[in-house]
Amino acid sequence: MAEIHIQLDQDRCKGCELCVEACPRDVLAMASHINALGYQPVEVVAAERCTGCRACYVVCPDVVFTLTRAA
Amino acid sequence: MAEIHIQLDQDRCKGCELCVEACPRDVLAMASHINALGYQPVEVVAAERCTGCRACYVVCPDVVFTLTRAA
Amino acid sequence: MATHEIIIAGFGGQGVLTAGQLLAYAGLAEKKHVSWFPAYGPEQRGGTANCSVVLSDRPVSSPVVSEPTAVVAMNQPSVDRFEPLVRAGGALVVNTSLARRKSPRQDLTVVEVPATEIAGELGNLRVANLVAVGALLAATGAVRPESVLEALKKLLGPGKAALLPLNRKALERGLAIGRRLLAAAET
Amino acid sequence: MATHEIIIAGFGGQGVLTAGQLLAYAGLAEKKHVSWFPAYGPEQRGGTANCSVVLSDRPVSSPVVSEPTAVVAMNQPSVDRFEPLVRAGGALVVNTSLARRKSPRQDLTVVEVPATEIAGELGNLRVANLVAVGALLAATGAVRPESVLEALKKLLGPGKAALLPLNRKALERGLAIGRRLLAAAET
Amino acid sequence: MSVTTKEKVLARRPDSLAPAVTHYCPGCGHGVLHRLVAEVIDELGIAERTVGVASVGCSVFAYDYFDLDFVQVPHGRAPAAATGLKRARPDLVVFTYQGDGDMAAIGTAEIIHAAVRGERFTAVMYNNSIYGMTGGQMSPTTLPGMVTDTTPAGRDPAEIGYPFLVAETLAAQPGAVYVARTRLGDMASIVKTRRALLRAFKAQLDGEGFSMVEVLGSCPVNWGMSPSEANAFVAREMVRHFPLGVFRDGPATPPAVAEADGGGGRGTGGNVSAARGTGAQRPAQEGTGRGDA
Amino acid sequence: MSVTTKEKVLARRPDSLAPAVTHYCPGCGHGVLHRLVAEVIDELGIAERTVGVASVGCSVFAYDYFDLDFVQVPHGRAPAAATGLKRARPDLVVFTYQGDGDMAAIGTAEIIHAAVRGERFTAVMYNNSIYGMTGGQMSPTTLPGMVTDTTPAGRDPAEIGYPFLVAETLAAQPGAVYVARTRLGDMASIVKTRRALLRAFKAQLDGEGFSMVEVLGSCPVNWGMSPSEANAFVAREMVRHFPLGVFRDGPATPPAVAEADGGGGRGTGGNVSAARGTGAQRPAQEGTGRGDA
């Protein structure tokens, strides 16, 4: 399923982990580094598993995600 | 039924006529003189017809009536 | 007199405020400077009321009349309260239907007119105010009666034009009585 | 020095306000005149914070320190903002875990201490503030370390007394590092 | 003229009503409602520990007409002042006497939150669908089509809505224990009003929560009607928009939780006080809303 | 990283949302609700004629986060300001964004009367049962037993009542045409919230009356919970006190008259506008109130 492209605006992420919990496919995890806001941001750890279900986008309070599907 | 005593505090009466309307026995009527407040007050015209039903007292906004029954 | 400072006073329902407005409208029509100001007693409902009317050939300073050149007193409390204030040489109209004078001041032109009774005769107690205004005009010439009638026409509007004749009659009765009494006084 | 005017500054969560309160409590126990005043950045949540602490043997005039005798800077923005304000001859404690100094001012006693790292070693990042306070006391002697520990006991209360040893350890580590560095500087 | 001891008194001024002549217009129902409140206070024997809170409206001088301790407070804020009074001295019996403008307009927040919190006072509202004291402006309870000083073409619901139903709104609040709407006019409706007031004060004495009676009454002067016509208008027209009835009679309960799980077992881990039973919360309408209640 | 034209966009920031980073705490639902409102405005294509009214609360800076004309107004008064705006320019789409403290406490009178009069704007309320911005004091919507800065022993309903139910209270007002309560948290509930917002804005576009959505959301910081725990608390506990559902969906009608005589034939002799039909007025609950809505 590599056709889904997850674009992360990591510098907006506040590390709340809600997307990680919401992702049914364990695509996401928290990174170990600190971003400009002082939080550990989310990162994509298994892009290939993504189904494009949009859960991450929907639950994220900080509009970190842009999801696209290759046409 | 002369046992009912209607006591009128005429100087409180504002001549609204509500008691006259409410009395089921036509005991009351409006007087022709003007009282201290500048209104034509109510007067008792047929005391003997009074049943002591209290309607006049109940509807009067100005507590003009005191009703007693001879013991 | 260059300036008429008039107080019209009475019970709430006696039309004293309207009477004052009529004078003001009339004065305006005669290109005078005019003002009208109402005052009520502390009781909100019913109670007493009065208004100050100033008619002048120069701009009105205080619209609140404290030393009237003329007073129309439609009831006893108004006589009691305002008679003492009238300037020497001023006029006092008393509605004898509802008031008796108290102090017979000698320095006033007094017109005693049973305004309420006359209004009753005319068939409508409400025009007592115009009877009194008529008497006032007789005593003071503050404005011309025709100006008052013009004002009345405006105030009533086309809807209530039918009331005009009655009001005119009341005004004229007041005028006539006033003139008669004054003529009598002079002779 | 009769009066210590101290600023402790850092990120919101670094315990800078508590550190300042500890100093104030300690000063109070030593019968000094003291004041403590917090300031937050315009951002309400997170962001930066600092506090002014004044310890003096006479009544405190302004509780807002504008020319500190000592500054504890827990992060880089705090160094940038407050280093220039320290009075000549004053002290600057820098948490090197999160800050590098900018201008190497020569007229200050500077204590560089990796407070956050040490706190990490001690097992709790939250005690970085006490490490820094230890270093500050080494540099200024503003209050006695025992007074701070007494204050800490009070502040934690019986409920959190278990945290006392950890905090004491942090304070002592800071003191030790500070003393070592200062001794080194003197020799 | 004093009543001799040989006679049985059928009807006389209640003791809690002062002998003053009111400033109300002829036929205005405020006078009747004052008397009813005083009768109820007498009946309950609580005059000596009752404090009234007068609002701003024609009834602003209520303090002169009751023979009770009284405080007069800003327009709309009687429920707040009553809250302060009652919280300060819970042993007192406290009631507000308010108009529809006072309670349903400027005082909306204060009365609703008194009902939400279950403040233990009794609110009496005289609803005449108009601002009487200021000369007849529209109130939130003005009827559709009613001409007032500020609705010269009649209240147009398409522009400014239908009347605000205060009793229903308050009855739905969790701290309310007794809320009713009655009317004045004929003897039967006045007697029902008295009964409602009695229940409301009793609810306060029971200490369970907030009680309120909305009483529909006339304003002959600003309606431009005779007292008798005005009473007929209350009975015929007002009740169509303001149904009479008891809208709440039972202990304070949280309606939502009650609906969700029957009122039991709630609590979020904190100090929830013992859950009280779910009282009757649906309006138990007394009349048909056609003026015969 | 721009999206190339070859790709189909599944999800991206709505245009009506400005790119600013918010000041909200990690995991706070205000961000989600902002995005949903922006999405709905985009979907309806009304951004260029929409004006937002920001209230006082954590969402006070909403004006920085929406790419729309905005005015920020006093605490609780957004409904009044929105009324002024919309009355001045009925062609605009106007919405308020308020917190529970803002709408359910200080702003009670303003929101209720907007609903009574049927003001044609949309009110969005973020109910987190607390005053977030001022540091976590009790709100009228604080749950029983909940510990806050000003209820250190937990809210005690016996003393200060059960939570105030805003949606239910507004739904009962005559000028309301759409009133719903939803929640945030999981994907399904967020999607339902979006749907409710869409219906509410559509109701405004239809010009029929007042519309409002109350959205239950978290305040992880002042609740002392992780974002995920806080969301679970909303789903598990909040909904027990605040049932989810659509409480009104239909044209504005006077509930009382409708009950009394079916909504027809009313009028008091004045200019009553054509009577509109009686819409559904009973709550049509979406969920069971057990957090699965």
Next chain:
Amino acid sequence: MAIAATQAEPATEALLYKGNEALGEAAVRAGCRFFFGYPITPQSELPAYMARRLPEVGGVYLQAESEVAAINMVLGASAAGVRVMTSSSGPGFSLKQEGISYLVGCELPAVLVNIMRGGPGLGNILPSQADYFQATKGGGHGDYRLIVLAPAGVQELADLTGLAFDLADVYRNPVIVLGDGLLGQMMEPVRFPALRPAPDPPDWALTGARGRPRRLITSIHLAAEALEAHNQRLQAKFARMAERETRWEAVETEGARLVVVAYGTASRIARAAVELAREEGLPVGLLRPITLWPFPAKPLAELAGGDAARFLAVELSAGQMVEDVRLAVAGRAPVEFYGRMGGAVPTPREILEVIRRQLGGDGR
């Protein structure tokens, strides 16, 4: 901005109007189409007038649920760029103070009318001038100033109402028209200017961000520097107002040894007293502030530096404006006060007595 228009348009015939109603008509003629109010005596004729009149010109009268709601409806309408007014008296005006502070902070124009009555508390409904401090010093929180216009007659009330709308727009600041029950209730002839259409929304109004960047209206500036800068801008604006908009009338002040200072209703009675004094040959003049803020301090200072040996402030209050007179005179001459309270109105002769006493030198 068409300030001149109000004055210059051909006037209609003189009509006899109550003050409150003249105010309403003047507002409508000045392009005001929105009124949000809540009834209170003695200004109720104004909302009633607007309720009748505004629909005739396509405007909206809306009775708010409270004064607090009313002032915030004004805020919303003003943000939309329309000319809007509200009105109240003492207790209701007090409730608007938070909203007024916001209007200033947001730089939103509006015309706010206070027809004063006796206080404090509910007091009574008789004429009073005891809300002077509230109007001129800021009854709300924060540093702000409003132009406060104090007409003394019905014609001036109409004229200044038109001016109020223009000034509000020019400075993007609310303007207060301050009268009292006497002015609101009295009738005098008045000539109105022609009806002006409602103006187009200004370039800061919220009209939907079609084809332009979004606009924001707020009073929030979180950082001290930002809020200080905002306040400095506001203060500069207030300074401009003070420089340009101070208005007063001087009556026979030239050569006067005693200058009576009075505004509004009190000035009408004071003027009659001054006329009486002049008739007696007493060297008395009247200075009548037309703007209470900005206060005409300069003409007063000049009089104090000139012939005027003393001043007498006359107010229907316990003495409020007199503070501004004292500030203006700055110790150069004695400033005495005569006031009545609670709805009591002095007579001209009563004031004349005070004038005589002052000039007699007893007070020195």
Next chain:
Amino acid sequence: MAIAATQAEPATEALLYKGNEALGEAAVRAGCRFFFGYPITPQSELPAYMARRLPEVGGVYLQAESEVAAINMVLGASAAGVRVMTSSSGPGFSLKQEGISYLVGCELPAVLVNIMRGGPGLGNILPSQADYFQATKGGGHGDYRLIVLAPAGVQELADLTGLAFDLADVYRNPVIVLGDGLLGQMMEPVRFPALRPAPDPPDWALTGARGRPRRLITSIHLAAEALEAHNQRLQAKFARMAERETRWEAVETEGARLVVVAYGTASRIARAAVELAREEGLPVGLLRPITLWPFPAKPLAELAGGDAARFLAVELSAGQMVEDVRLAVAGRAPVEFYGRMGGAVPTPREILEVIRRQLGGDGR
């Protein structure tokens, strides 16, 4: 009335308290058992403190639905004869103005706290002194005055809070405690007097008319004569307050050529500046008003008549108290102003600069 008690009771050990919390504790010790408030920064620690503390002493903390409700709950509780307090900041205090006017009109005691923040409008939450006019001249309608206490430190805040309750009771008039965010948030050592029991209800309180004629509390007096008489009584009371309750602190004013005038937080910084100036040998003193109303006009006038050649008012505002300084000095010496706004706080050195400029004579 036990005014002395507050000061005389044996003090407990010095404790480090935040200003807001010290205020709360002092109120409780003074016998206050009722608090009605609504949250607002920067005073929120006070209601939170009261919510914890009052139940311990059998009192009631109630969070009102708004500031308007809060002030009227205070009115109700005060009518019942208990010691009661409310607290807010700028926007919320503006909303209380109607209620304050009623409290005065009804002659009801209460303690009202305003912890000022930056305005106008929402402004920000930083320290400010821009509500001086509102507090001292009357933000509400009608002629009235309140004693306004302006503590400059936490101990004084506690002391004056106790005093406030006593003064409120003595005069049956509300008393304002006016602080700002800095004072509310700062910690200093404080010694509290012993806990006083809640006093018995006074003889005017509404307690139910058992065995006595009914009592009435109202602000209404319909007739002009009645309301004027009521106002005269109130004015006489205000005059008594002015005579007896004026409080200030003079720091090295003797022989000072320049007297700095500052209150509250600004006075703390001004005092540091004066100390710096003295260190430089400059003849500078500080006069610190403790009561803002009644304002210490007399000591200022005496200084103006003595050595002081000029005055410098320092405020966290655009210049409000400076008007009262000018009124007091009445032109006998120049009065300059230095202020910061919007939450900006000057440094002592910044004020020292101004002092130097003034003494250098550039300003003359």
